[in-house]
Amino acid sequence: MEKVYKRTIGIKPDAVSGFCPGCMHGTVHKLIGEVVEELGMLDKLVRCEGIGCCGLGQLYVSHDLNISAHGRACAVATGLKRSNPDSLVYTYQGDGDLASIGLAETMSAANRGENITVIFVNNGIYGMTGGQLAPTTLIGMKATTAPQGRQAEEHGYPIHMCEVLNQLTAPVYLERTSCNTPANVRKTKAAIKKAFQNQIDGKGFSMVEIVTSCPTNWGMSELKALDFLEEKMFAEFPLGVVRDKTKEE
Numbered sequence: 413m414e415k416v417y418k419r420t421i422g423i424k425p426d427a428v429s430g431f432c433p434g435c436m437h438g439t440v441h442k443l444i445g446e447v448v449e450e451l452g453m454l455d456k457l458v459r460c461e462g463i464g465c466c467g468l469g470q471l472y473v474s475h476d477l478n479i480s481a482h483g484r485a486c487a488v489a490t491g492l493k494r495s496n497p498d499s500l501v502y503t504y505q506g507d508g509d510l511a512s513i514g515l516a517e518t519m520s521a522a523n524r525g526e527n528i529t530v531i532f533v534n535n536g537i538y539g540m541t542g543g544q545l546a547p548t549t550l551i552g553m554k555a556t557t558a559p560q561g562r563q564a565e566e567h568g569y570p571i572h573m574c575e576v577l578n579q580l581t582a583p584v585y586l587e588r589t590s591c592n593t594p595a596n597v598r599k600t601k602a603a604i605k606k607a608f609q610n611q612i613d614g615k616g617f618s619m620v621e622i623v624t625s626c627p628t629n630w631g632m633s634e635l636k637a638l639d640f641l642e643e644k645m646f647a648e649f650p651l652g653v654v655r656d657k658t659k660e661e
């Protein structure tokens with residue numbers, strides 16, 4: 413019988429996901445493995461992972477990796493890529509990691525146009541540490557540090573990282589996707605592939621922001637979290653290409 417699906421070798425063969433039911437971190441890891449396997453670059457792939465549930469990939473991926481101090485993945489990726497230009501370097505970061513404590517590193521790497529690929533998983537909350545307010549938490553959305561819900565006067569507004577980085581000159585490719593439907597999973601895979609291809613072609617800084625759910629810390633069932641994602645998160649974080657300089661060439 414013809415084999416129509418096989419597990420990517422980018423994920424350890426004996427890995428069993430410890431992510432919560434309904435979490436999309438697992439899907440994104442699978443996509444990264446598939447994409448880089450298809451590009452024939454798994455032996456060159458180096459992961460710089462953030463701290464949080466986004467950092468649990470260390471248990472599952474079969475390629476080289478380091479665990480960067482919270483927020484510093486883009487700075488570490490810069491050093492790794494510059495010292496070994498033939499490697500394929502990516503960061504894997506949550507919203508707390510990339511857009512809060514790591515905001516300066518993210519902005520600086522993007523502004524320098526570092527030739528790296530950034531995978532930004534935006535679930536609107538601090539996942540691993542139990543649901544504290546993140547820079548991307550929606551107005552009115554509850555967090556353990558905002559039990560009445562986020563208030564603009566007290567906590568500021570949600571940060572839109574693709575649009576923030578779009579103010580800079582250097583970034584090459586910025587796209588926001590999700591993994592809530594099979595069609596969106598396919599679009600996310602294509603976006604991740606493009607972001608890695610840009611690096612292989614030496615084009616510079618690419619980021620894919622993947623808007624995902626965290627049913628555990630949102631306090632919702634997996635299905636309710638999907639509804640919330642579609643109705644509330646996509647309204648604040650619209651999906652689509654924010655910048656693609658490769659189209660201007």
Ligand SMILES: Cc1ncc(C[n+]2csc(CCOP(=O)(O)OP(=O)(O)O)c2C)c(N)n1
Nearest residue numbers: 463464465466482506507508509538539540
């Ligand atoms: C310097 C430092 N500050 C704080 C922490 C505690 N900490 C660990 S994970 C985390 C938040 C992770 O949230 P996010 O980046 O959104 O990733 P997720 O867990 O949602 O994937 C925090 C604050 C830490 N490990 N190091």
Ligand code: SF4
Nearest residue numbers: 431432435465539626
């Ligand atoms: S706490 Fe949230 S981000 Fe972490 S594994 Fe569970 S669902 Fe995913």
